[in-house]
Amino acid sequence: MTPMDEVQNSLALSGLAYICIVLIAIFGSWWALQQFRFDLFVRNPRSAPAKVLQVLLSIALGYQVARFIIDYFNWTQLLQGLF
Numbered sequence: 001m002t003p004m005d006e007v008q009n010s011l012a013l014s015g016l017a018y019i020c021i022v023l024i025a026i027f028g029s030w031w032a033l034q035q036f037r038f039d040l041f042v043r044n045p046r047s048a049p050a051k052v053l054q055v056l057l058s059i060a061l062g063y064q065v066a067r068f069i070i071d072y073f074n075w076t077q078l079l080q081g082l083f
Contacts, residue, residue: 018066022066025063028065029057030062038050
């Protein structure tokens with residue numbers, strides 16, 4: 001295996017890990033938003049637009065959480081050079 005193949009495999013695994021982290025964070029935010037009372041903010045919480053809003057909020061919140069986790073992991077990798 002050439003060094004270029006190793007780099008490509010490493011990047012592919014990193015990409016796969018990032019996708020998994022994002023999907024898990026979106027699922028976690030969707031699960032957490034199930035406890036939120038949307039009926040206080042939308043007219044018909046059982047309607048399709050209300051469900052789409054819930055999905056979009058889950059994606060936005062989950063992506064931000066995943067971005068934080070990924071950034072934190074990258075920052076810890078940068079700190080390894082200190083020790």
